[in-house]
Amino acid sequence: MQKDGFKVQQIVxxxxxxxxxxxxxxxHRVLDGVTLTLHQGDTVALTGPSGSGKSTLLNLIAGFDNPDSGALSLLGRPSSGFSSADWAGFRRKQLGMVFQQFNLLTPLNVRDNIGFPLALNRQPWSAWxxxxxxxxxxxxxLSRAVDSLSGGQQQRVAIARALAHRPQLLLADEPTGNLDEQAGLEVMALLCELAREGGTAVLMVTHSETCAGFMQRxxxxxxxxxxxxxxxxPSQAQETDHG
Ligand SMILES: Nc1ncnc2c1ncn2[C@@H]1O[C@H](COP(=O)(O)OP(=O)(O)OP(=O)(O)O)[C@@H](O)[C@H]1O
Structure with a gap:
């Protein structure tokens, strides 16, 4: 894909x-011949009924599960050729994840949670x-234990941790599901803005049309x-190939 005369990198x-x-x-066939492409800088909301396979799709992209058939490429490389070390490297360097349940590391404080992906990549705490x-x-x-924070504060920590190492891809599964509407919208606006600044593509599962409205696609x-x-x-959706 070309944008303003420059080739835009294919992320997924x-x-x-x-x-x-x-x-x-x-x-039970949950995914049935899914074809899609996510490019650098794309922000995409993924909606669908409960049980339609949204989390399954994210799990396949993150390499937590394998497809039965079809081809998956990450950063232009076919995942069929990935070793377990390749998957670990992709998740450590190129991927950030935000979950509904935050999944913060409770023995650690806020700063150490955010610094965790940096430590894994042997990177210093940065201006970013x-x-x-x-x-x-x-x-x-920063010095507070994460389990002493409110839900909204914990979610902000989760977002900072997911973006700290400037990943190419952020996968978010219902990132505002545990927040009230107003807090959820504020966090969503920040997530999109920071991902854009960091050059991170976003694929976000959401049940909220308002949250989906923050995404480009x-x-x-x-x-x-x-x-x-x-x-x-969504009833106006057209089935397409996303090339
Ligand atoms: N590991 C698994 N073993 C068996 N069935 C599974 C497994 N993972 C998912 N499923 C089934 O696949 C279907 C899709 O599940 P998935 O969690 O991907 O849906 P979802 O769209 O994310 O749902 P929700 O919006 O409720 O979170 C469900 O019927 C679920 O029970």
Whole structure:
């Protein structure tokens, strides 16, 4: 893909990805030939009914699970050729994740949680981290134990931690699910702004149309297929290949 005459890097490409789970004695096909592409700088909301396979899709992209068929490429490399060390390196260097349940490291304070991906990558605390903490209002909390924080504060820490090492890709699964509407919207606006500043592509699962509205693109997952839609109404979705 070209933008303003420059080649834009492909971050994630799925080509005909299918995934089934056994449910009792039946095979349940959750993803049925999903094809999509996420480029550098894209911000995408992924919506769909409960149980439609949104988390399954994120798990495949993060390498926590394998597709039954189809091809997945990450940063232009086919994942079929990834060793376990390649997957670990991708997750450590190129991926940030934010979950509904925060998944913070409770024995550590705020600063050490945010610094955790940096420590894994042997990188120092940087001006970018100072900026993240500043924008997310975390500076007064840096020495606090994370389990003493409110839900909204914990979510801000989770976002700073996910972006601290300037990953190429941020996967977010219901990142505002545990916050009230107003707090959720503020965090969402910050997440998008900081991801844009850091050059990080975002794929975010959400049930909230308002949150989806912060993203440039919207994908809807239903009956195993992805559709792109441009209005606030997922029923208007058109099934497309996202090249
Ligand atoms: N490891 C697994 N083993 C068996 N079934 C699974 C597994 N993971 C997911 N499923 C099934 O796959 C389907 C899709 O689950 P998934 O969690 O991806 O949906 P979702 O769209 O993220 O749902 P929600 O919006 O409720 O979080 C569900 O029917 C779920 O029970």
């Amino acid at each position: 490409a799925l080509d005909g990805i299918s995934k089934s789970f056994i449910d009792g004695h039946e095979q 981290c100072e900026h993240l903490c500043d924008r997310l209002g975390l500076n007064p909390l 919207r994908w809807h997952l239903s009956r195993g297929r992805i559709s792109e839609y441009h209005s606030a109404d």
